[in-house]
Amino acid sequence: MQLERRAEALGVKEHVIFYNRYVNNQELNEFISAADIYLTPYLNEEQITSGTLAYCFGAGKAVVSTPYWHAQELLAEGNGTLVPFRDSEAIATAVLGLLDDDVKLQSMRKRAYLLGREMIWPTVAERYVETFKQARSSRIKEPRKAFGDLTLDQKPYQLPPFKLDHLFRMTDSTGMFQHGIYTVPNFHEGYCTDDNARALLLTVLLDEIGQTGRSKEIERTASSYLAFLFHAFKHDTGRFRNFMSFDRKWLEEAGSEDSHARAVWALGATLWRSQNKGHRKLSNQLFDLALPAIEGFTSPRAWAFGLIGIHEYFRRFEGDLEVSRIRAVLTEKLLVLWRRTNAPDWPWLEDIVCYDNMRITHALILSGCWMPNQEALEAGLSGLRWLIELQTAPQGHFRPIGSNGFLRRGQSPAAQFDQQPLEACAMISASLEAFRVTKDPFFSQAAQLAFEWFLGRNDLDLPLYDPITGGCHDALHQDRINENQGAESCLSFYLSLAEMRLSQNPIQLHKSL
DSSP: OHHHHHHHHHTOGGGOOOOOSOOOHHHHHHHHHHOSEEEEOOSOSOOOOOHHHHHHHHTTOEEEEOOOHHHHHHSTTTTSEEOOTTOHHHHHHHHHHHHHOHHHHHHHHHHHHHHHTTTSHHHHHHHHHHHHHHHHHHHHHSOOOOOOOOOTTTSOOOOOOOOOHHHHHTBOSSOBBSOEETTEEOGGGOEEHHHHHHHHHHHHHHHHHTOGGGHHHHHHHHHHHHHHHHHHEETTTTEEOOEEOTTSOBSOSSOOHHHHHHHHHHHHHHHHHOSOHHHHHHHHHHHHHHHHHHTTOOOHHHHHHHHHHHHHHHTTOTTOHHHHHHHHHHHHHHHHHHHHHOBTTBOSSSSEEOSSHHHHHHHHHHHHHHTTOHHHHHHHHHHHHHHHHHTBOTTSSBOOOOTTTOEETTOOSOOOOSBOHHHHHHHHHHHHHHHHHHOOHHHHHHHHHHHHHHHTOSTTOOOOBOTTTSOBOSOBOSSSBOOOOOHHHHHHHHHHHHHHHHHHOHHHHHHHO
16 A cells, blocks of 8 residues: 555556566466566575566566576676665666667567576476486496495494593592592592492403403502402491491491492402402402392392392302302392282382382393293393383383382372483393393393483483593483583493493303303
């Protein structure tokens, strides 16, 4: 309406027609045929193409246009007239110049028409055919090998390299510090048996993988971790202490059942896997002294850690009758709980799914295979399958049950946060063991998804592993990651990476079987 009123005010309404709508091709062709000059005053340079400009140019019309990209290319060398953006006077001058100079107008139209013949579809098609002929001819004369490469599903799964800087940063001559403040060791929190046991286990796995580049540092820290466990053990009680202050004072007479059993696990692994004879002998001595206490424990996870340690022990001393008896006792303890609570909708041995759950299934699978005990094997596999499904998000990624509430029987949903790295580590260990037993890709896929949780395939799409420091963040919160890089989280990542590497090595896999 504003334009109509302006035309009336200027006294040109009998010469102006406004079409305030899109027109179809037939109408557009009629307008183009009737035109002497086509005006295209776009306001922005970033106009890659204009279909109407191409139509008008091909029809041999004189064109006045602002210099957007398509017009700059098409109207160069006098094939049309270019005027500045937002300059109405320049547009008027250009249009009047063409209307007052019929020779110039007709010359521009002729050039446009002749150049437009090179743009019509039959001509374009002929050029394509000629291009294909030239390409075919050159290929015949100079044949080259066709490009080829492996697709993602054909390539082996790519794992990040080991970067152990943070492990060494968190370790002194006493052992491994328990917590970190960001990437800095937190002296105030001191040390604990739990983490030094995990660290000792890591060193023997690294030795088995062949981390030769830092083998001296690894052996030195392994000595520190093993010395810490030796110092933590109280011969008069047969128990490990757990927490030690920075000034090397024990803060308790006996540590938790879980920390004791985790130390036994690490000792069994060192006894079997270490290349250091002195480490093996000391581990054997401590293992024999510490194992009996687990039989009187009440923690299912402590029983599980003990069973995993026994499995490692039997890879060197298979015929030990007393250790066989303890394995049978601990396995039966887990099965008693399983029989009590297991149900089709709750294939689990407690009324709560809390922390390190997959270690229990891992232990049952090992005992089931090697005792052998079919009930234990079936319980371990079915429980693990349920835990995998329970901890798979609708989007398909691993979602460990959060420590902020866990999951209680009869209640749902499970706590989604805070998600802990040790859960991903436990899922990887148990799933890889289940895959070795069953060859079911469901379990190998579960291990891979749990590992990718560290790398950012999680609820927040945030990586917990820090490739710059080599450390791992402590947790995945509802809206962020915990930026501290403590021992438990970092060791969980290192152990996960080590187990994933061993699973890819057929020599090591055969050895473990």
